[in-house]
Every structure is written in structure tokens, then in C-alpha cells.
Amino acid sequence: AQSVTQPDIHITVSEGASLELRCNYSYGATPYLFWYVQSPGQGLQLLLKYFSGDTLVQGIKGFEAEFKRSQSSFNLRKPSVHWSDAAEYFCAVGAPSGGYQKVTFGIGTKLQVIP
Amino acid sequence: DVKVTQSSRYLVKRTGEKVFLECVQDMDHENMFWYRQDPGLGLRLIYFSYDVKMKEKGDIPEGYSVSREKKERFSLILESASTNQTSMYLCASSLGTGAGDTQYFGPGTRLTVL
Numbered sequence: 001a002q003s004v005t006q007p008d009i010h011i012t013v014s015e016g017a018s019l020e021l022r023c024n025y026s027y028g029a030t031p032y033l034f035w036y037v038q039s040p041g042q043g044l045q046l047l048l049k050y051f052s053g054d055t056l057v058q059g060i061k062g063f064e065a066e067f068k069r070s071q072s073s074f075n076l077r078k079p080s081v082h083w084s085d086a087a088e089y090f091c092a093v094g095a096p097s098g099g100y101q102k103v104t105f106g107i108g109t110k111l112q113v114i115p
Numbered sequence: 116d117v118k119v120t121q122s123s124r125y126l127v128k129r130t131g132e133k134v135f136l137e138c139v140q141d142m143d144h145e146n147m148f149w150y151r152q153d154p155g156l157g158l159r160l161i162y163f164s165y166d167v168k169m170k171e172k173g174d175i176p177e178g179y180s181v182s183r184e185k186k187e188r189f190s191l192i193l194e195s196a197s198t199n200q201t202s203m204y205l206c207a208s209s210l211g212t213g214a215g216d217t218q219y220f221g222p223g224t225r226l227t228v229l
Contacts, residue, residue: 030217041222043221044207094216103218
């Protein structure tokens with residue numbers, strides 16, 4: 001069975017600073033990897049996803065993520081954070097499980113952006 | 116754009132009441148899901164459905180049931196609500212049944228059971 005770990009529950013960055021949110025997964029092969037964002041009072045929205053090909057994936061809103069097989073990681077990055085990026089970010093892993101295709105979400109990282 | 120709507124944003128119920136949470140998607144998606152979201156626990160899958168009248172248990176199905184009579188509608192039922200079911204409930208849908216399919220989420224229903 002797959003699992004995903006987001007080690008940082010809460011992160012605070014200054015507006016304009018760079019951002020990196022960490023995500024580690026556990027699965028026997030390369031799974032599908034996702035980052036979703038949840039703005040206050042809203043549902044989750046897909047930022048980007050990866051399965052194969054270029055290990056640096058570009059997403060919406062200026063985000064990117066890098067897949068590192070050797071570290072079982074899929075960290076999310078943004079070079080310059082905007083106040084509107086304040087939200088909760090979820091890393092997720094998709095893979096076959098029990099005869100079905102299952103997506104497992106991490107516990108989330110809440111991002112606070114200060115002026 | 117895919118739209119997933121949930122019948123209520125906020126709901127307050129009493130212990131022992133039967134509670135229905137409704138979810139509708141407008142893009143002819145095959146798969147639909149119900150999650151609950153709790154601080155420090157992330158999203159946990161309650162039930163999912165890959166076709167009309169089909170349902171499969173997720174990770175935490177106890178105390179819940181579901182119904183999918185039409186492709187676009189997926190209902191979550193709490194037969195006898197309890198205080199430990201106070202939570203945010205998120206519905207989602209995806210076009211196919213693959214693990215790589217993007218899930219589209221509704222805005223959530225915050226349920227409080229008193």
C-alpha cells in the first residue's frame with residue numbers, strides 16, 4: 001500500500017520569498033504524484049501531477065515540483081510567493097491498491113504569507 | 116469547467132439524526148468520492164463509486180453509507196449521526212477510474228453534530 005508524508009504542518013514565508021514544500025512517498029514503483037491546493041473555504045484544486053517523463057513538472061499559478069526517485073520525494077516549489085498563495089497544500093499518491101486505483105492524500109501543509 | 120456542487124456549506128444536526136449530504140457533478144464523470152477532512156489527519160476516503168449503483172468502501176466507511184442512483188449524483192448518508200462525525204466532508208469526481216485521473220472537488224460541507 002502507498003503512503004505519503006508531508007513533514008511540515010505549517011510554514012510561514014514572506015511575500016516575495018521562495019517556497020519549498022516537502023513531500024515524501026512510499027510505494028514499490030513510481031506512482032502517480034499530485035499536488036493540490038485548498039484555498040480558505042474552498043475545495044481542492046489540482047496544481048500539477050507527475051507519472052513519467054521530465055522529472056521537473058510545471059503547474060498552474062507558477063508552481064513546479066521535482067520528482068526525485070532516489071529520495072522518494074516530490075517537493076513543490078515557487079520562486080516568489082504572493083499573498084494569494086496562502087492556502088493549504090496537499091501532496092497525494094495514486095497507485096493500484098486492492099484491485100482499484102487509489103489516491104492517498106497527505107495531511108497537508110498550511111502556508112502563511114506575511115507582508 | 117468541471118463543477119462539483121454540494122448541497123450545503125454548513126449543516127448542524129443532533130446526535131442520532133439521519134443526515135444526507137448530496138453531491139452533484141456536471142461533467143459525466145465515472146468516478147465519485149466522499150472524503151472527510153480533519154485537522155492533522157488530512158483527507159480520508161469514506162466511500163467511492165465507479166459507476167451507477169456501484170460503491171466501494173474506502174478507508175473509514177464505518178458509520179456511513181452511500182447511494183448513487185444517477186451518474187451525476189452521489190449521496191453520503193449518516194444513518195445515526197454521532198459527535199465524532201463532526202467534520203468537513205468533501206465530494207470529488209474524476210473522469211475515469213485510473214490512479215492518475217485528476218479529482219475535481221466540491222467546496223465542502225462543514226457538518227457539526229451536537
